[in-house]
Amino acid sequence: MSTEGASGRAVDLVRSAVLEDLLHVSIALSATHDRDDLLRMILTEARRLTGAQAGSLYVQRGEHLEFAVAQNDAVDLSEAVELLEGMRLEIGGDSVAGFVASSGRPVNVPDSFRLDSGAPFRICRDVDLVVGYRTQSVLALPLTCPGGEVVGVLQLINRLDGGGRVIPFDDAGSSPVTTLAAVAAVSVHNALLAERLAQAHRDTIVRLATVAEFRHSDAASHIHRMSELCTITGRRMGLPEEQVEMIRSGSVMHDIGKVGIPDSILLKPAALTPDERKIVETHTLIGAEILANPDSPLMQTAHDIALYHHERWDGQGYPHRLRGREIPVPARIACLADVFDALATPRCYKKAYSVEKVLAIIKEENGKHFDPEAVKALLAILDDVMELYELK
Amino acid sequence: MSTEGASGRAVDLVRSAVLEDLLHVSIALSATHDRDDLLRMILTEARRLTGAQAGSLYVQRGEHLEFAVAQNDAVDLSEAVELLEGMRLEIGGDSVAGFVASSGRPVNVPDSFRLDSGAPFRICRDVDLVVGYRTQSVLALPLTCPGGEVVGVLQLINRLDGGGRVIPFDDAGSSPVTTLAAVAAVSVHNALLAERLAQAHRDTIVRLATVAEFRHSDAASHIHRMSELCTITGRRMGLPEEQVEMIRSGSVMHDIGKVGIPDSILLKPAALTPDERKIVETHTLIGAEILANPDSPLMQTAHDIALYHHERWDGQGYPHRLRGREIPVPARIACLADVFDALATPRCYKKAYSVEKVLAIIKEENGKHFDPEAVKALLAILDDVMELYELK
Numbered sequence: 001m002s003t004e005g006a007s008g009r010a011v012d013l014v015r016s017a018v019l020e021d022l023l024h025v026s027i028a029l030s031a032t033h034d035r036d037d038l039l040r041m042i043l044t045e046a047r048r049l050t051g052a053q054a055g056s057l058y059v060q061r062g063e064h065l066e067f068a069v070a071q072n073d074a075v076d077l078s079e080a081v082e083l084l085e086g087m088r089l090e091i092g093g094d095s096v097a098g099f100v101a102s103s104g105r106p107v108n109v110p111d112s113f114r115l116d117s118g119a120p121f122r123i124c125r126d127v128d129l130v131v132g133y134r135t136q137s138v139l140a141l142p143l144t145c146p147g148g149e150v151v152g153v154l155q156l157i158n159r160l161d162g163g164g165r166v167i168p169f170d171d172a173g174s175s176p177v178t179t180l181a182a183v184a185a186v187s188v189h190n191a192l193l194a195e196r197l198a199q200a201h202r203d204t205i206v207r208l209a210t211v212a213e214f215r216h217s218d219a220a221s222h223i224h225r226m227s228e229l230c231t232i233t234g235r236r237m238g239l240p241e242e243q244v245e246m247i248r249s250g251s252v253m254h255d256i257g258k259v260g261i262p263d264s265i266l267l268k269p270a271a272l273t274p275d276e277r278k279i280v281e282t283h284t285l286i287g288a289e290i291l292a293n294p295d296s297p298l299m300q301t302a303h304d305i306a307l308y309h310h311e312r313w314d315g316q317g318y319p320h321r322l323r324g325r326e327i328p329v330p331a332r333i334a335c336l337a338d339v340f341d342a343l344a345t346p347r348c349y350k351k352a353y354s355v356e357k358v359l360a361i362i363k364e365e366n367g368k369h370f371d372p373e374a375v376k377a378l379l380a381i382l383d384d385v386m387e388l389y390e391l392k
Numbered sequence: 393m394s395t396e397g398a399s400g401r402a403v404d405l406v407r408s409a410v411l412e413d414l415l416h417v418s419i420a421l422s423a424t425h426d427r428d429d430l431l432r433m434i435l436t437e438a439r440r441l442t443g444a445q446a447g448s449l450y451v452q453r454g455e456h457l458e459f460a461v462a463q464n465d466a467v468d469l470s471e472a473v474e475l476l477e478g479m480r481l482e483i484g485g486d487s488v489a490g491f492v493a494s495s496g497r498p499v500n501v502p503d504s505f506r507l508d509s510g511a512p513f514r515i516c517r518d519v520d521l522v523v524g525y526r527t528q529s530v531l532a533l534p535l536t537c538p539g540g541e542v543v544g545v546l547q548l549i550n551r552l553d554g555g556g557r558v559i560p561f562d563d564a565g566s567s568p569v570t571t572l573a574a575v576a577a578v579s580v581h582n583a584l585l586a587e588r589l590a591q592a593h594r595d596t597i598v599r600l601a602t603v604a605e606f607r608h609s610d611a612a613s614h615i616h617r618m619s620e621l622c623t624i625t626g627r628r629m630g631l632p633e634e635q636v637e638m639i640r641s642g643s644v645m646h647d648i649g650k651v652g653i654p655d656s657i658l659l660k661p662a663a664l665t666p667d668e669r670k671i672v673e674t675h676t677l678i679g680a681e682i683l684a685n686p687d688s689p690l691m692q693t694a695h696d697i698a699l700y701h702h703e704r705w706d707g708q709g710y711p712h713r714l715r716g717r718e719i720p721v722p723a724r725i726a727c728l729a730d731v732f733d734a735l736a737t738p739r740c741y742k743k744a745y746s747v748e749k750v751l752a753i754i755k756e757e758n759g760k761h762f763d764p765e766a767v768k769a770l771l772a773i774l775d776d777v778m779e780l781y782e783l784k
Contacts, residue, residue, distance in 0.1 A: 208600030
């Protein structure tokens with residue numbers, strides 16, 4: 001209900017402006033698909049609406065809340081990054097956020113240093129201690145979907161008045177930030193659903209691509225390492241993260257064409273004749289056929305990797321003897337990762353080579369077999385590579 | 393800007409109420425994931441906001457607008473269903489919606505019977521003629537995303553005053569329905585994105601599952617027919633549409649375990665020995681292994697179908713001799729569809745049986761090999777089945 005007279009009129013106008021603002025924020029949140037961008041935007045807008053100097057956001061995962069994002073205008077949070085990122089709060093535990101998630105109700109703490117002794121939660125000061133901050137007033141809101149599901153908790157800290165003094169937050173009840181929380185809940189829910197869909201898709205690709213190499217004994221582990229190697233190399237090369245993710249999934253299918261190679265050749269314990277080798281080489285063409293007419297960028301990437309991952313930088317590869325930049329970037333990365341993995345792990349025809357020997361071969365083939373940019377990136381992340389191969 | 397005095401005050405209050413209403417609608421739209429429900433809800437809310445007696449909604453697909461939903465409080469639209477569902481409007485063509493989509497601007501027609509002769513569009517009366525209606529005032533709005541992309545067009549028809557007379561719509565400029573259109577655009581965009589993700593996932597499953605049967609010549613067409621047969625049978629059995637879709641995709645992988653069967657047995661031109669037959673039967677167990685530890689309902693369905701699609705209703709199947717309702721429903725459906733397809737199509741060891749012979753066998757095995765409920769459903773949709781097999 002609005003108050004009477006001229007000041008009531010002003011209140012109404014402000015209320016309209018706030019609602020209009022919320023609608024625009026609502027549209028912007030719905031249109032944001034990157035999970036991290038979305039969570040940062042929610043916290044930023046909530047702080048703007050309430051005048052909070054700091055805040056954090058937690059997302060529900062199973063029986064816990066996981067820390068997602070923190071902001072603080074007064075102090076640098078970088079010292080507390082590890083502490084924050086490791087934070088998992090029990091739902092129903094004695095943290096403020098855990099209590100809010102289990103009760104589904106907001107909590108408003110005017111002064112955390114004068115907390116009622118009967119409060120069903122306690123104020124954790126671990127982060128404050130690390131970064132040198134003083135959490136005083138707190139407003140914590142559940143992010144509740146229309147169906148009642150709590151997808152996270154928004155925690156606002158230290159509301160400031162015009163003079164920079166910390167004051168209590170308004171009660172959540174009729175506050176615009178409660179509406180923002182409702183809008184945010186749906187957006188977070190949608191982002192998590194989309195993430196789950198993408199994850200399920202990737203899971204399918206890995207399962208079924210592994211199948212294609214079912215006849216090799218250690219195909220699954222080769223696929224995993226090779227995909228990871230492509231991912232970290234591509235990322236180091238500065239490719240957009242979206243493309244890196246497509247290379248991660250697409251590279252899984254690089255040898256899918258091997259299903260078309262008869263057992264008698266694929267599983268032959270002795271060396272192959274030149275004719276048999278020619279038949280094995282057709283796995284690139286068979287793979288391209290399986291992945292033909294791609295209807296998504298992911299499938300296009302998978303197609304290019306399957307077809308071209310045996311092309312060489314110097315043009316001496318197969319099946320089309322492409323050279324240099326004629327070869328799509330994902331295939332150049334996959335080529336390096338495929339050979340690296342073959343060298344660094346035991347195969348039926350050889351033991352694993354030593355790190356020194358693998359690196360010597362890679363460097364020797366730089367600019368011949370391999371794209372120099374890919375080699376450079378791989379060498380720059382050697383620590384991560386070693387870790388992947390459990391070589392350190 | 394609001395007007396002065398008491399009436400201005402009232403305007404402000406109404407404005408706040410409308411904005412609050414819009415925020416709730418915005419949350420409800422974002423939380424709606426079913427495309428059809430979403431589009432119906434958008435049109436309903438837009439008509440409520442503007443007092444429109446009728447309306448329709450079009451969604452952009454490539455260079456065209458496709459009809460999505462129509463509503464009319466005055467007449468029954470069922471006579472016009474075919475006409476409406478076939479409607480594809482050229483973007484930039486001379487339809488109102490086509491013009492709105494290409495220009496990105498709203499169109500307000502106070503009286504369509506007095507249309508300015510220079511108007512860059514014309515009013516189509518085809519639907520009016522079929523259902524006996526008189527489209528008079530029209531407001532058509534683009535559904536424009538924050539990035540500028542037009543995902544559809546909302547067309548509102550015949551605004552009514554309190555006495556039921558048709559009056560012109562307010563100009564779109566400052567109208568709440570313009571805000572609704574912006575909210576709706578993002579929701580539609582998100583729904584289309586999710587649809588594309590699901591479609592890409594299904595595409596991957598079909599491609600890679602086909603691979604698993606690469607060594608059979610006609611595996612791909614078998615997979616397609618069998619998946620479709622499972623879909624229409626499951627739907628007829630009254631399963632929830634979500635489960636039907638999981639059976640559609642999951643059934644594609646029913647024989648994935650055959651990758652583990654050696655060429656020498658799988659491709660043997662002669663009859664199999666009992667020992668060889670035992671080996672072929674392990675494709676159910678291998679399939680279950682490939683699809684083990686499912687992390688989505690789809691994979692769980694795929695796992696159950698792969699493992700149990702050779703179980704029989706009477707308990708005489710393999711690998712676990714489950715019986716009756718012990719066998720998961722998707723596997724019971726897949727079992728029937730798999731046998732039906734084997735009977736109705738030519739295989740290397742036999743010609744296709746006649747429809748009469750196939751049906752005689754299915755009926756004979758009702759309650760023995762097959763779940764009676766699945767058989768009943770299949771027989772009830774025989775026309776669709778015949779169409780699938782191009783038998784009519």
